[in-house]
Amino acid sequence: MNIMDFFRKKNSSDVAKDRLKLVLVSDRANCSPEVMEMIKNDIIKVISKYLEVDAEGLDIQITQTDIDGSKGIPALYANIPIKKLKQTSE
Template structure:
């Protein structure tokens, strides 16, 4: 009962979340699976130098600048939470 009240996502939120993921792959013509692979590889490389939170890291393809203002290019934005900067590996 309480689970039902507190955990149910509204269909509006579901639509918004689905669209955000869908449009990323539409815009670059790259599948969510490929995004997952890119994410995995980035995490692997960064982990060599610092301790990061791979579970909550996010990568996204965005368009830099607002639309309608001329030329802009898609950019890959990664948000990688660092857990420990002094992760000495070298």
């Protein structure tokens, strides 16, 4: 990478590319916001059995995986902040 690149503003073709990639992932997933909300609620329900999670801070989205060459496969990413690990009483 050229040192000049640090000072240069991001050019418009890169902006276009990034915007397109994001919009196409959601286009391709064909998942409505309602369905995403239902998935989110169900995830909270299941996880809450075992952990105390922050339902407000939970974020799920469909993006593309970028792991060792398997680029382009859609994946459901869930970011679930854990408030407290519940003590299991065995």
